[in-house]
Amino acid sequence: MACAQLTRLNDLLRDFSQRGIDHRGLDVPRQMQLLLTAGLADLPHPGHGATLLRWQMLAQVAAADLALVKLYEAHADALSILHELGVEPKQVEGLWAVWAAEPPYAQVVITSRRQNQVTLTGRKAWCSGAAHVDHAVMTVKNERDQPALVILEIKQPGVTVTTEGWQAVGMAAADSVEVIVEGAQATCIDETSLYIKRPGFWHGAAGIAACWIGAGLELARIVHRQAKRDPHSLAHLGAIESALGAAKIEMQVCARWVDAHPQEDAEFHARRLRATVETAMEAVMHHAGRALGATPYCRDPHFARLMADLPVFLRQSHAERDLERLGQLSLDRPQESWDL
Template sequence: MKAIVDDPVYNETLPGNSSQDVLQQIAQLSEQMAGIAHQTNESEGFPHQEFDWLAAAGLLEVVLPKQPLSFQQQNTASLLQLLKLAGKGNLSVGRIYEGHINALYLIHLFARQTQKKNWYDTLQQSKHIFGVWNTEAQDGVSIIKQPDGSYMLKGAKTFCSGASWVTRPIVPGKLIGEDGTHLGWQMCILPMEKVHQEAIDPSFWKPMGMKSSVSYKISFEGITLTEDDLLGKPNDYHQQPHFSGGAIRFAAVQLGGAEAIFDATRHYLQTLNRTDDPYQKMRLGEMAILIETGNLWLRQAGEQADQHSEEDATINYANMTRTAIEKICIEIMQLAERCVGARGLLQPHPFSRLHADLTTYLRQPAPDAALAQVGHYVTHETNPAHALWTAR
């Protein structure tokens, strides 16, 4: 994606790890994570072991300046593969990790140089996990300017993935001036040490899947912040094409969930010696086509995001990608169910967990609006079909 902050100080990569090395590392970690996914899910708690592995492999820092997938490199296709493989290992891990990467992207785009240095140092020295908690109910967050120049928070967020283990979440809210005027939707980065345990409500999170994403409700009532904790200007959070364009990241994680189901289905059929049946072969063939289609979407979406395309084209290419991958995931689940039958859906087979996780994680914001926007865009374009998405 286009960087809107010119950042020459950081515009080089360290010799050593390449993006290929990173993808090999995550492929291996993905298998390790899948190996313990059952226990992690049963615990219904934060995936500590998995994040220790990600931290030890340097993957929490992988998009920082001079790192193999630094945002300056504009290697979005590889970043999407990284996210996909994290999701393949464990979708809850993929969800929290995607939030971490999203937060670092927002810092890359909108933080001042001194803030970047502070937050990057914080991450590298103390392995803080970042996140983005935007979703809220009626009691949403306000950030109220105080006469002494500080800011007081009111309200709560829902679906706070990673909960208190995400120690540096971006919490956007309504910025309110000293005179009570609404100044826009303001991001802040909140040190979670300031949030008391009683403010965290795990009872909000009784989901059918994605249990280990620990997406609790958290109240920020009464917390005070300084100017340095605010990220960007009011309404930067919704700045396009970054806001809608970011949907390709969750789509990548979702496709990881579909790949996990493909692998598990094939393993199940091989174990039962059911691979010579023509109907099973047909379904596996269809599943392989769907998975490859998803990967082609991701590759193309990565390239599209890195081109300096017209804003609406970037947004709607992302809208198409997330819509296509949602469909792919649903079809993969249906085909897998028919392949493995009721017996396969029993535990300890992984299908009930994989399906519950993917079904839950497929529910992302505004799916109808995303598809409607694509329809609106293409009906108002005059370019012929073959030139709808080429860079201009």
């Protein structure tokens, strides 16, 4: 079953490529709808025995287009969050997103309520796919300035999708803009810190690394096809092989751990996976560019988009801040955990 699902997904993505992926990403929303229609956006939930399959599917889509996987991963994450919280919303069809960024300059608050139906006002930043999604699982603040989680239907009066908040060339097709809500209606599904304290929060964070590695694997395939057989090109390919090998092993180990410990705190394992994959992807990009030179940057739209998108996507990591936290977590673990 797993192989069949991966094969179907790969066939559809290959069809996208044969039709011609627009290098500006104009086809991303349409491709996402085709994935939904084909039933290929219904991924296994993490921690249910098929976590690696879930991450393999994310990686496949990422290899095709990182802007596409941004929508794809968010949709899958939203459905897994609702499943984990035991919520069965009426409006399950359509495209979902998760909007959980809360910078100081962009907050959404509950202004009134009637049971679990609430009214929202404010501005939400980093809303990926806002112009294309139907529903969002969104973090807000309640009347006591405490965290809450709501389901927001996007296509309603009181919700304005702006064109503000995104200037980057990389990941431009993901449309991570700001959304303004003025008296919009939503369904409140939690008023605790459960969103970040539930086990699935770190399962989802680890899934982002699957998107990163999918792009790196595709860059490696391009180098494998195009690199010259001179010593320098082969050395760069060898460095890419080394980096990817470490990242793939760490991903397999993490997936097995999540499936074996679905209710345990996965922060350490997710952070270690993300750090390993981030380091590997930086090495892959470095060596891919040096192996192939300027030509694919300028004449290969797929390569050029990956090399523009991946650095932006990787910055979903918080660099040294994440490494500091990983070091703190490592201090609390027995040294024997490093034994072979």
